Amino acid sequence: MILVDTRLKQRADSGNILKVGMIGSGEMAKGMINQIINHTPGMTVACTYGRSADKVKSVFDSLGLTQYLLTNELEAAETAIAQGLYVITEDIDMMCALQSIEILVESTGAIEFGAETLLKAFKNGKHVLSFNAELDSTLGPILYKKAKEYGVKYALGDGDQPGVTMNLYRYVKSMGFTPLVCGNIKGMQDRYRTPDTQKAFAASWGMNPVMATNFADGTKISFEQSCIANGTGMKVAQRGMLGFESTEHVDKLTHLFDVERLKELGGIVDYIVGAQPSPGVFVYATTDDEFSKKYLKYGKLGDGPLYSFYQPYHLLFFDIASSICRLMDFDDGVLVPINGPVVDVITVAKRDLHPGDLLDGIGGFKTYGLCENHDQVVTENLLPMGISEGCVINKFIPKDEVVHYSDVQIPDGRLIDELMLEQLEINKSVMIKV
Structure with missing residues (x-):
């Protein structure tokens, strides 16, 4: 984006550095950290969250970025960021509460954790750029609606x-x-x-x-x-x-x-x-x-x-900085839902499934996902792939057959199930009976 490089140079020249929080420490997150810190003027990754601080540390070390602080303490993190250090944390709540962070990038590919984190971010006034197509496909419409209600921005990023x-x-x-x-x-x-x-x-x-x-x-x-x-x-x-x-x-x-x-x-x-x-x-x-x-x-x-x-x-991650700048400085989200769901990803048996089988979710041994028009998904009461993990099969399902809500026992107390029900109301669809 030609406008973006000019804007980022203006940020760098004026010292108005855009501070990003990175959620995740996988290969894509590593690429984003490298791209932003080493190759993008006017922007930095001020804080990175990972379930294992040691794994995040290894990412920074491998990129030659050694000026970091490992901490879960809010005040210590704010001080470190003000001093130009990179913060590494295992506390997602602390990260979402950091006043110095303007936007978070979600790159985990996780659905339940991703949804929980985005809501925490929104409530803390944080904008979010997602590199998590699995989450956006499953719950993007309701998350976008929640973001607007909290007065923050949300979009899927460029590169993928x-x-x-x-x-x-x-x-x-x-x-x-x-x-x-x-x-x-x-x-x-x-x-x-x-x-x-x-x-x-x-x-x-x-x-x-x-x-x-x-x-x-x-x-x-x-x-x-x-x-x-x-x-x-x-x-x-x-x-x-x-x-x-x-x-x-x-x-x-x-x-x-x-x-x-x-x-x-x-x-x-x-x-x-x-x-x-x-x-x-x-x-x-x-x-x-x-x-x-x-x-x-x-x-x-x-x-x-x-x-x-x-x-x-x-x-991939080479385009992530331009996505962030487009969203933050030009209010131009790369990809956002226009309303409620139009096409969902449904759950299909990768092999014969039997009563008592625990579904292992996206990229597992037991199921794969297929696109289907949302109205048909509602009519047939089909189980979305994005919420299939942890569900227990209650009947025999042959290989390559679709899985219905009635075919599974859903775990109790999940946020994603609550959000799914809310999402169905956006375009006045018939409620799926969970």
Whole structure:
């Protein structure tokens, strides 16, 4: 963002440094810390939370950032930040209470913890940028509503596919075209991958095997496309999306989609496995303007009726600083829900499930997630993948069958279940009977 680099330089020159709190210490959080502290003027990561302070310390040490203080004491943390030290803490409540922190970045991928933390942040007057598509897909609409009620800002960040796609969607729409497909390009997909099959790959990248499984079994892309749907109003053409496979360039694949059906649905979110350029994103759009059609053809975009726009990469944490600045200084959230849920991610059996089985959630051994239109989810009383962890199966469910609320016993006392019920009221949906 060209405006952002100018604004951050102005912050640096005036000494008005934007102080960020980082939640998490995984590989993505490490990348964000490195990007902000070592490569972004006018911004710093003043405090980082992790369940293990030693793990956070190892992140800072590996990045050559040794001027830090480990503390769970509010006054000591404020003093350290004022002195230019980086604070590391195991106390999320203390972090949310820090007056010197303006915005928190949530990067854990956790649902219950993430929801609890965001509400604490909102109540403490903290803005939040999320790098947690799983949480945003599951509870983004109600969290966005809560943020507005507390007078703070909340958005999903740039860098991962949802934010990159939304940037492209807005760009295409700003030229007067009508986006009809927001697409993601995947290199592979296997619904039945597990943390055991992904262990070696995960280790090679310093990644948690559960996270690697989330990518491989299609659950992650379902969450990502759900976020885009909730931010645009687009739907899915069928349960699980169409998910075409092709090794061709996305420019050559517009024929795969029925334009009239796309228009009936108001556009769709989807993905293609094996296409080029990988790992990019694309938007297929149309126009009725004959003058525009003439010069789209002149620009080598073809004869329509669908025109292909794409970005050949997504840059993960490299884009996080611009996301923060856009939200804080320009009130421009990269991706926010437009109302209530439009597309949810539902729970599907990865293997036969039996009474007494404890569901292990996202990236586990027992289930995977698929996109489904929200109205259908409500009608069938389907269990959202984002709240499946910890639920106990009460009947036999064959492999590849969906899981309903009535098929499980939900743990008592979870915040996410309360928020889910509140979220259903946003667009006056029929209440799911939990």
